[in-house]
Amino acid sequence: MGFGTEQDRLMLDYLLGRLTVEDRLRVEEAYFLDDASMARLEFLEDRLIDEYVNRELSPRDRADYESHFLASPRRLEKARLSQALRLAALRDKHRSARTSFWEFLLRPGFRTLALASASILLVCGWWIAIQSRSELARVREALARQQRQPEPAPARPVAAFLLYPGLSRGTAATGRLSIPRTTGLQVRFQLELPEAAPPPPYVVSLRTEDGNVLWSGQLDQSTAGTVTAAIDGALLAEGDYLFVLETAPPVRRLASYPLSLLKP
C-alpha cells in the first residue's frame, strides 16, 4: 500500500496496531481534535479494506490486518460490504456488456449491415449452386461419353453408377438404382473420392443393411477423382447397401456411400 505522506504511514500503522504508545496517543489526539485528520483516517481505513478485499496488501500488511484490524465487528461488516460491492460491480459490468451487445445488434446501422451480409451470402450461395450444377452436368457427360465408347471386347453386359459420398445417384439420376436381371451382368460403381482423400490404394467394401460384408477389394488406381468397384450382378439382390471407402492398412474410413438397389 503506497502512501504520500509520513502522516499517512503513521495512520496506517495505527490502524494495523503497530505503533508505540506515544505514537498511538499522538494519532488519537490528532483525529479527535481535527476533523480533517479523522476524515483522512477513515479514508485510509476504507482504502485498507479495499486493498485487502482486492488482495493488494503486502504479506506483512495483510497479516497485521487480519490479526488486528479485523477484530472489529464494524470493520468486518465494512469489509463484507466492500466484498459484496465488488461482486455487484462485476455482475453489473457483465450485465452491461450483454445489454450493449444486444443493443449493438438492434442498432439500425447493424441491421443494415446484417441485411447486406445476408444478401451477399445469398448471391454467393446461388453462384455456388450454379457452379455445382454445371460440374455435375460435366461429370455426367463424361460418364455418358465413357459409356458411349465401345468397351474393349466386352465379355459381359455392364451397368454403371456414379456414387457420391453420403448419397447415391444412378445414371438416370434417380435416388434408387435399378439394375436389370441380365445374366452375367457386371455392375460398376464409380465412387467419387472425398476432397481430403489421400492417394490410393484404397479398400472398398460393400455391406448389407445388417452390416455383413458382401464384397470387398483393394483399388490401386483412381481416375478423375473416382475409383471403380466392379461387382458381379448375381451377388446383388434388391435392398439397401453401404459402400465403405477406407485407406489401405492402417485402415481409416474416408467415406461411405449408401444406396438402394432395385431389380425390376
Next chain:
Amino acid sequence: MAPVMSDSEPVPPLPNREKTPGTSRTLDSAAFESLLRLLDPDRDKAGQRYEYLRRKLTMFFENRLHPDSEHLVDVVMDRVACKLRDGMSIPPVDSVRFLYGVARMVALEEHRRAAREQTTPLTWEVPDRLQPDERELECLDRCLNALDPATRGTVLGYYLGQGSAKLNNRTGIAARLGITHAALANRTWRIRTRLARCVRQCVEQDR
C-alpha cells in the same frame, strides 16, 4: 421492499438504555439534551455532531482492541451527558478534548477490568466471515436499486477493477465528475455508509 434511504442524518433519539453498565449514573432525556446542547446550539447539527463523535470514539476503542466498542462508546457518551446534566460546565471549544479524556479513562478502566477478570481475547476466523451471504447480496441489490442511477454508477464503478485498472477506472470517474480522487473517495464513503445502513436494515427486516 427496500428500506427508505435519506441523505441527511436524523437527530438521534435518546439511546434506549435505562442504566449503562460501567457508570453510576442513569441517562435520561435531560442528560442527553445537555449533551446535544454542548455539541451545537442547532439541534440538527448537534445530532450530526453526536454521530460523528461516536465514529471517533468507535475508531478509538476498536484500535485498542476492545471487544465491545459500541458499548464503551455508550459509556463515554453517557458519562459526559450525566456530568453536564449534573452541572459540570464544559466550554464547547473543549468538548471534544474532554470527550477524548473520558474515553481514555474508560479504556483504562476496561483494561483493568479485563486484566482482573482475565477476559479471553477475541478470536476470529477471517476468510469465512468475509464472504457476504446470499441474503446480504440480495439486500445490497435492493439498496443499490434504491439509489439514483448516477450514484449507483459511481459506487459500482469505484469498486471495479484491480491494481492499475482500478486506479485508472477511478481516475476516469473522478474526471467525469470533475472532482479530485480524495473527493471521490469521500463521496463513495458516504454512499457506502448509506448502503451499509440500508443493508443492515434490510437483513434485519427479513429476519
